Amino acid sequence: MVRRHINSKNGIVVILLLCITAFQLAGEEIGHVDSRICMMSHPAFQKFDWETRRFLDTISAPVKNFVEEYERLKKLETEASAALKKIEKDIARAFVGNDDKNSSLWQKRRQIVAELAYIKQRREILAELQETDSTLPEAATTWCTLHGIESDMAHVFGLIRQKHSLACLLDTAALAPTKHPPEPQMHVLNRIKLASFLENADSIESGEFATWLSNSRHYWQRKLPGLVNAPFKYGATDYTDAACSLIKSSFEIKTAEPSEEKSEN
Amino acid sequence: MRKKVKIKTLILAAILLFSCFNVSYANSQFATIDYRTCLSLHPEMKDYDFVTQRFSRPQLKRDDMATMQAVYERMAARQTELKPKVDQLLAKQSKIQEDISKTRLHWTGEVTRLAQLKIPKAEIDKRMVETQTRDEKKLEKMQNEFAEIDREIVQLQDSIWQEVFLSRAETVKKLETIVAELDEVIKETADKLKVSCVIDDTLTAPETPPEILQNIPENTPLWANTAYQIILKSPLPEPNTFTIANHWAPSLMKSIENLSFQHLAHRRDVGSVVATVRPSKLFISGNLDITEQVCRSLFEKYKFNPYLIESLMKGIKMFRER
Numbered sequence: 001m002v003r004r005h006i007n008s009k010n011g012i013v014v015i016l017l018l019c020i021t022a023f024q025l026a027g028e029e030i031g032h033v034d035s036r037i038c039m040m041s042h043p044a045f046q047k048f049d050w051e052t053r054r055f056l057d058t059i060s061a062p063v064k065n066f067v068e069e070y071e072r073l074k075k076l077e078t079e080a081s082a083a084l085k086k087i088e089k090d091i092a093r094a095f096v097g098n099d100d101k102n103s104s105l106w107q108k109r110r111q112i113v114a115e116l117a118y119i120k121q122r123r124e125i126l127a128e129l130q131e132t133d134s135t136l137p138e139a140a141t142t143w144c145t146l147h148g149i150e151s152d153m154a155h156v157f158g159l160i161r162q163k164h165s166l167a168c169l170l171d172t173a174a175l176a177p178t179k180h181p182p183e184p185q186m187h188v189l190n191r192i193k194l195a196s197f198l199e200n201a202d203s204i205e206s207g208e209f210a211t212w213l214s215n216s217r218h219y220w221q222r223k224l225p226g227l228v229n230a231p232f233k234y235g236a237t238d239y240t241d242a243a244c245s246l247i248k249s250s251f252e253i254k255t256a257e258p259s260e261e262k263s264e265n
Numbered sequence: 266m267r268k269k270v271k272i273k274t275l276i277l278a279a280i281l282l283f284s285c286f287n288v289s290y291a292n293s294q295f296a297t298i299d300y301r302t303c304l305s306l307h308p309e310m311k312d313y314d315f316v317t318q319r320f321s322r323p324q325l326k327r328d329d330m331a332t333m334q335a336v337y338e339r340m341a342a343r344q345t346e347l348k349p350k351v352d353q354l355l356a357k358q359s360k361i362q363e364d365i366s367k368t369r370l371h372w373t374g375e376v377t378r379l380a381q382l383k384i385p386k387a388e389i390d391k392r393m394v395e396t397q398t399r400d401e402k403k404l405e406k407m408q409n410e411f412a413e414i415d416r417e418i419v420q421l422q423d424s425i426w427q428e429v430f431l432s433r434a435e436t437v438k439k440l441e442t443i444v445a446e447l448d449e450v451i452k453e454t455a456d457k458l459k460v461s462c463v464i465d466d467t468l469t470a471p472e473t474p475p476e477i478l479q480n481i482p483e484n485t486p487l488w489a490n491t492a493y494q495i496i497l498k499s500p501l502p503e504p505n506t507f508t509i510a511n512h513w514a515p516s517l518m519k520s521i522e523n524l525s526f527q528h529l530a531h532r533r534d535v536g537s538v539v540a541t542v543r544p545s546k547l548f549i550s551g552n553l554d555i556t557e558q559v560c561r562s563l564f565e566k567y568k569f570n571p572y573l574i575e576s577l578m579k580g581i582k583m584f585r586e587r
Contacts, residue, residue: 030294030462167294167461175547177468186315195311197580201573204580213584217301219315227444228468233298234451235462 030236031164033157033243034172041244042149052136059121060141063129070126073119080115087112156246160239169239175231177221184219188212294461296553298451301467302581303559308567309443317422319430320439336428343425351421358414365407372400450562454555463555466547557581 039045047056054060063069091105125137161169192212197204221228232238304310312320326332375396379389423432431439455463546552557578564574 175464175466175468189315193311193314194306198308198311198569198573201576204576205583209580210584210587213302213305213580216305220301220304223318224440224444228301228304228465231465231468233300233463233465234448234455235460236464 029164029166030168030170031160031166031239032170032172032232032236033160033238033240034176035153036173037240038153038156038243038247039149042152042247043250044145044149053139053142054137055142055145058142058145059118059125060137060139060145062137063126063135066126066130070123073122073126076115077119080112080119084109084112084116152247152250153243156243156250159246160243164237164239170232170236172231172240177229181218181221184215184222185211186215188215189219295548296455296458296460296463296555297466297547298463298554298559299467299556299585300447300465302556302584303447303451303563304444306560306577306581307443307447307563308569309439309446314430317426317430319426319433319436321430322428325429339428340425347421347425351418354414354418354421358411358418361407361411361414365404365411368400368403368407372397447559447563450559450566451555454558454562458553458555458558460553460555464547556585 044055044058047058048054049056049062052062054062056062087105087109091102091109094102094105125141129135129137157169160166188211192208194212194216197209197212203209309320312323314321325336376393379392379396382389419433430436451463455461560581561574561578564577569577
């Protein structure tokens, strides 16, 4: 009786250990993406005005003509309200009937509700701008677009990690250089070659070798930036292209829930 | 029956061991490398000439003075012969460069000019598109001409230096071979050490600008502190001599240390200053750096003598720890 108990316990432990081992072996691949490229490939960035640093066609867009803008919003509101009424009727009909359209109808409804929220927020911003006699909304108004882009990116990165069973997904942007290396001192490099150090091993321990090596590193970083500036030298697969194509197919963002607003600091 | 239980226990222990091995393996899946150091010290780089940006020909008899003299004379003669042509090409290139700048300026001016015209917006947009398309075509043509001249100059330089240096194309090919060889050694080292991923963690590290250390911002809390001022202005304490500075030095140093810890923790701006003098590290501890192993493998592959290898290893260590 006791032995059987031990045996069955052993069996569970064996299965558990096998599961752990299999899990560890399965999730070993490491991936990387360049979040800067992914961000730029987001549809919202196609309408980013680099001059004013605002997203066009969102609540942060600069105003060209207040009258035209109000009229455009009015037209949009009329269309969106009509579409909302229609979609709600369709939802009610789908609820009564047996066809499986419900989820797509709710999806459409969410889009229309977001559109209406955008109209409301944009009107508030227009009113503020008129009061302050300005045409450029505050920089903080871009937060909801950026927040939406970040959410889309996080979603896509999650999908990629899941699809390719990655142990971890790293960001190239966090490891890549943020600025150009200093100009190499060419007089140092022109004066001595690596061959000179190799011919006289004792000269390697001099400060001259360290200076030469430092300048040589800068030289090659400037000469072969694509090769040298890539932080992953072996073993990590690049999923930037896959992430970009997934992000490109995501929706554009106009509004976000005000309750989700983050501090700009 | 007892034997059966023993076997089962052994199997269980083996699986447990294998599982533990996997856990430790998963913990050491990253390694770091200083790729630029490995590339700069690749043995084949000994022939790279930074002035001409080409590799010198390995079969060249540099020690044979007579041969080298004759080679340099031929190079000088060829250079004199081709100089007018090179100068002509360079002049042509600067003319094109000037035209490129003018075209770019024209586009900016045209946008301003069109915006001031009293014509319908659609007409302005149409004219802007037309101007932009025309200018873009012109720019592309000029840039192609510029690149073509560049190629011609490179070919002329190749023909001048051909006896001593590899051509530009041959240099690029040799560089590709060097990079491929380095990548292969990294892969071999990673496989040997059971590392899944190798990262260059030196790229974000800034270089030490010495002037930062000299220019202490006057608004730091330490600057306003009298003790700090006394230390700065006092002569350095001399050993075995009774001076006021010697007497007070330990307690002054202690109070400065205390002040530093109190104030620096509350100063966010100090972080950016610190970043310029202390390169941040990706792994604080538990890291496996394979720079030295990769370099050693390369040196051994090229049959460097053991004394030279050890000197190079010391040199790399000193450079990285400075």
